Amino acid sequence: MQIEKFTDLKTWQEAHSVVIDIYKITKKFPKEELFGLTNQMRRSAVSITSNIAEGFGRNTLKDKARFFYIARGSMVELRNQLIISKDIQYISETEYVTFENKIDNAQRLLHGLIRKTNAIASLKSSVY
Numbered sequence: 001m002q003i004e005k006f007t008d009l010k011t012w013q014e015a016h017s018v019v020i021d022i023y024k025i026t027k028k029f030p031k032e033e034l035f036g037l038t039n040q041m042r043r044s045a046v047s048i049t050s051n052i053a054e055g056f057g058r059n060t061l062k063d064k065a066r067f068f069y070i071a072r073g074s075m076v077e078l079r080n081q082l083i084i085s086k087d088i089q090y091i092s093e094t095e096y097v098t099f100e101n102k103i104d105n106a107q108r109l110l111h112g113l114i115r116k117t118n119a120i121a122s123l124k125s126s127v128y
Contacts, residue, residue, distance in 0.1 A: 006056035010047055011109040015071070018102050019045040022078070025099075029090050037090070041081045047074035052110070060122035068114045075107055 004014050024046040026038040048071045055067030079100070086096040 006053040009052065009056065009113070011113045012052045012056075014102070014106040014109055015045075015048045015052060015075075018078075019049055020101065021099065025091060025095065027116055029085075033090070037085065038079060041078060041085070041123065044074050044078040044081060047071070048078070048106070052113075057116075061117055061124065064118045065114060065121065068110060068117060072107070072110055074112070075103060075110065079103060087119070 001008070009093060023039055026033075026041055029038045041083035051074065052069045055064045055071070058064045072076060082091070082096055082099050082103075085091045086093065091099075092124075
């Protein structure tokens with residue numbers, strides 16, 4: 001399959017699924033968290049897909065990889081927020097494990113995208 005737009009990336013699709021689930025689960029958080037943990041989790045999740053999309057749109061491989069690394073950082077941030085959510089009992093252990101599994105899958109795909117981008121960049125730099 002030819003990848004023509006960022007939405008064709010399996011990495012983006014998996015991360016987008018996480019975003020949708022984060023929005024659904026944070027709707028259940030207490031209203032006093034609207035500008036706290038709810039907002040932070042949503043922003044972290046959206047940052048993942050936004051940085052994958054922005055990296056896809058960049059011209060140089062180095063620039064692409066930089067945005068993919070930022071997406072990875074946002075994924076780690078979201079994991080931290082999920083732990084907090086579990087520990088203060090906003091989400092159950094089962095919900096937490098489900099999110100961890102989804103993020104693990106998205107992170108594996110993102111690592112593959114980063115490795116491939118860096119490998120192509122390395123090949124191109126050795127040719128010149």
